[in-house]
Amino acid sequence: MIDRRSLLSLGLGAGTAGALGVPAFAQQMVQQQPYRILMLTFRGETDVERGFRSFFDAAGVKVEFMTRDVDRNAARVKPILAEVLPTFKPDLIYTYGTPNTLAVAGPYDAPPDAPFVRDIPVVFALVAAPVRSKIAASVAKPGRNVTGAVHVVPTDVQMRAMQTYKPFSKVGVIYSPNESNSLVVVNEMQAFCEANNLTLFRQPLAMSGNLPTGEGVEQFVRDLRQKGAEWLYLPPDTFLATVFNRIAPVAIEVGLPTFGSTEFFLREGDGLVGLVSRYYSVGQLAASKAVEILVQKRAPGDIPIETLKRFALIINMKVAKALGVYPPIVMLNYAEVLS
Missing domain, CATH: 3.40.50.2300 (Response regulator)
Structure with a gap:
């Protein structure tokens, strides 16, 4: 069994997950136009999305968000993309959960001609097992246009x-x-x-x-x-x-x-x-990776997939x-x- 000392040594506690610092490059940046982010939610607005948006505000990064909800059915992702991508032209796509993420980016070993998004960065939240679900070949180096935040305690x-x-x-x-x-x-x-x-x-x-x-x-x-x-x-x-x-x-x-x-x-x-893992903090962690992509111009495939350091x-x-x-x-x- 786990005693208090063991729990705390694993980063388990009652307090909120540690606040994510705002990157200095984001604080000092001069931004001409807002970035465009398409948010694909699964069951409407949650604390994950609220945390995601709040991070951009704290970082002083201007973003134009477009949100589309699939109402618990990832089969709706493809029609949404067909409608939105040609007109909104997002700089980044946010996805909630494994079904939405796979519907957008597909598995990493999908055939090259499979109809998935490969030319737009994808940042996910609320994915428990990105490697075993084939969203990424590795959490340390995803190696494709996808990165994000894992939310589940081992x-x-x-x-x-x-x-x-x-x-x-x-x-x-x-x-x-x-x-x-x-x-x-x-x-x-x-x-x-x-x-x-x-x-x-x-x-x-x-x-x-x-x-x-x-x-x-x-x-x-x-x-x-x-x-x-x-x-x-x-x-x-x-x-x-x-x-x-x-x-x-x-x-x-x-x-x-x-x-x-x-x-x-x-x-x-x-x-x-x-x-x-607290949803709000998971959203902030995902947003920190989006800021790295949009502001620092890092390739998503080089940004590690991570989980929070503290749990509740x-x-x-x-x-x-x-x-x-x-x-x-x-x-x-x-x-x-x-x-």
């Missing part, structure tokens, strides 16, 4: 934090089988469980063609609890977030604690606890009371508690 660290809150021998996970982020994390969970003599119950969401659906999700929660799951883990799954309002009430009803991999499950839903442990005390599952007292010394 899976093994999350599992140990879960054990510290409430020890378990069986854990369940619900995920979209078409989302590479989720598949990577679920496979990492499987490896952790096998190495620690734990049992993982995997429950993929139902699919309609190539898209996940929320069909039967309430029963999935009940089934996992009946199998003996002591936790329900919530992976960084863009579709799962859209049906979490159906999952959380059932989890509370059947007495199944939930552990969230992203801030969304705690702040916008009734998740119990999570070890997360968030506990939803309202849910803890409903479940009767309270955190160890020592955790309250460094967790952010939502009431």
Whole structure:
């Protein structure tokens, strides 16, 4: 299990992630025309986008933003690009999540004639596994027109934090089988469980063609609890977030604690606890890379993909009371508690 000293040594704490400094070159620059950035969101405006925009304001970099939302369906990306690129002519494209990023830039090993954007820099946020999802061949040097900010705490660290809150021998996970982020994390969970003599119950969401659906999700929660799951883990799954309002009430009803991999499950839903990167700070980190590209004229393929250096442990005390599952007292010394 993880004690307070171990958590803090890994950069885990209750405070907001360290503020990103404004680059000196951005502060001293003389800019003639605003840069144009196309923002492709997945489920509307979030703190990620607010953090992204705020960084440019703080840096004194003038930007004209155009935002288009795909309303939880990355298949809408191509028509948006066909409409916007010829007229808006962005200097950079911001993408939220793995599905949007792959729809814009494609996998790094796509054929040269595949219809993806290659001549415009792409900066992503909210991508959990850029290498395994083939967005980049390497995080140290992406080697193409894509870079960005990873938001997920390493899976093994999350599992140990879960054990510290409430020890378990069986854990369940619900995920979209078409989302590479989720598949990577679920496979990492499987490896952790096998190495620690734990049992993982995997429950993929139902699919309609190539898209996940929320069909039967309430029963999935009940089934996992009946199998003996002591936790329900919530992976960084863009579709799962859209049906979490159906999952959380059932989890509370059947007495199944939930552990969230992203801030969304705690702040916008009734998740119990999570070890997360703050969305606002992830947006700022992504924007710092966009500033390097636009202002310093660095090639995105030379800019490392990074994650934040500090994470936040968030506990939803309202849910803890409903479940009767309270955190160890020592955790309250460094967790952010939502009431």
